[in-house]
Amino acid sequence: MNIHELILKRRSIRRFKSKDIAFDVLKKLVNAGRLAPSAANMQPLEYIVVDDPELTERVFNTLKWAGYIAPAGNPPAGEEPVAYIVIAINMEIKSSGADKDIGAAAENIILAALAEEIGSCWIETIDRPKLKAILELPDKLSINSVIALGYPNEQPLIEELAQPDGSIKYWNDETGRLHVPKRQLANILYRNGYIRPEAAVPQWVLACENSVEEEAYLIKGFLENNGIPCVLEAVKFHEMPVNFGQLSKLRLMVPKEKLAEAQALIQERISQTECPACGALCPVGDLICKYCGKSLEDDEDE
Ligand SMILES: Cc1cc2nc3c(=O)[nH]c(=O)nc-3n(C[C@H](O)[C@H](O)[C@H](O)COP(=O)(O)O)c2cc1C
Structure with missing residues (x-):
């Protein structure tokens, strides 16, 4: 690196x-x-x-x-x-x-x-x-x-602060994973005076959408581990009858110039599944983890 x-x-x-x-x-x-x-x-x-x-x-x-x-x-x-x-x-x-x-x-x-x-x-x-x-x-x-x-036994995630005055407090999600908000480059970068360099402000474009929060965060982590910054935006996409509440989906945004690279990585990630025993990534469809030899099926008794 x-x-x-x-x-x-x-x-x-x-x-x-x-x-x-x-x-x-x-x-x-x-x-x-x-x-x-x-x-x-x-x-x-x-x-x-x-x-x-x-x-x-x-x-x-x-x-x-x-x-x-x-x-x-x-x-x-x-x-x-x-x-x-x-x-x-x-x-x-x-x-x-x-x-x-x-x-x-x-x-x-x-x-x-x-x-x-x-x-x-x-x-x-x-x-x-x-x-x-x-x-x-x-x-x-x-x-x-x-x-x-x-040697690390956790992988905290960066969150881009959606609002310039948003909370800077980090938080643990329900899986115990730490999320660390950072002020966006666009909100702290000026050029030749207190002037926003429009060209340098990253233009965020949609890389993929997901309505399963856990999967969206997995992809986000995978992209970030490969050096691509991402922002997750939650958007409401379906008004349901009152009793059903609202469904929302997550839009994973990446800088425009990284879109092609991000999409290739997303394809790679979604064609892989995480071994429940050792956490290694194996091709979807495999039954046995090629790293630890354990079953890739979730234990249904648990
Ligand atoms: C000068 C300084 C003092 C810090 N002191 C503590 C501390 O006492 N305990 C702690 O858990 N983290 C401490 N941190 C880590 C910060 O909480 C952490 O850098 C911040 O939350 C941002 O997360 P990041 O380092 O993953 O970007 C400190 C960081 C700095 C730079």
Whole structure:
């Protein structure tokens, strides 16, 4: 994946697999932080890697997760981060104003982690005195941020904010999947003054329609994983008698220039079915998953 693909793919991850990260990889991530831009090249940041299981458990208890949906966004038992990089400011080098250095270093670490297929969550809601005591850090180090790390066990989805003033609060859907609203490019991009560059504003066109919400989100996720931004618009298409309520369908919109690519991917996705046992995508019509060998039929007893 190139850097742009990594940037599009990155999401804050709060559910992780219980698979260790090699210390050499963690060192590589700290090196990515070390080489970030630094104001006046003062380089006040120092990094504490925590990968000892007994310590990671204690660090976990100093952190707060996903405030808008707490406690639903907490990593569930068995899906906690397997390692942390604590970013601290050496106050003897710089006693104030290291925030921008932190931002650059943290994002370098996060993207370098994703290049290794490692998910992360940047955390600032920290019980700092408690964490400092756990790690026995000297007074000169001021803890700023913690980057929680692990192989991802969730795939949050981006939502384009339909209204410029819409709610920025992320939410969990009924399957527990996190949806993260982002302001649309068209609402934050100006050119040569506070002027909308009409040509640069993406023109959203219809790629497909679906009245089954779960399928629409599956296709959306598939397109986004392949680097195509999508917006789902709900449209009412059928007024039913009062007792039946209303039916609606979802219109999946993509940028005009991505339409052909999106349609080819949609064809590919709808000719595949997800294995209920391992989640792999197999051709529709196959009876047995070619990856795990289990039946592709849903277990009707469940
Ligand atoms: C400076 C900073 C502090 C953050 N602190 C927390 C935190 O304490 N706990 C948490 O769960 N997420 C935290 N986050 C992650 C944000 O909630 C997340 O970036 C935001 O919801 C957007 O989601 P995305 O990262 O998937 O784009 C923080 C992010 C930043 C940049």
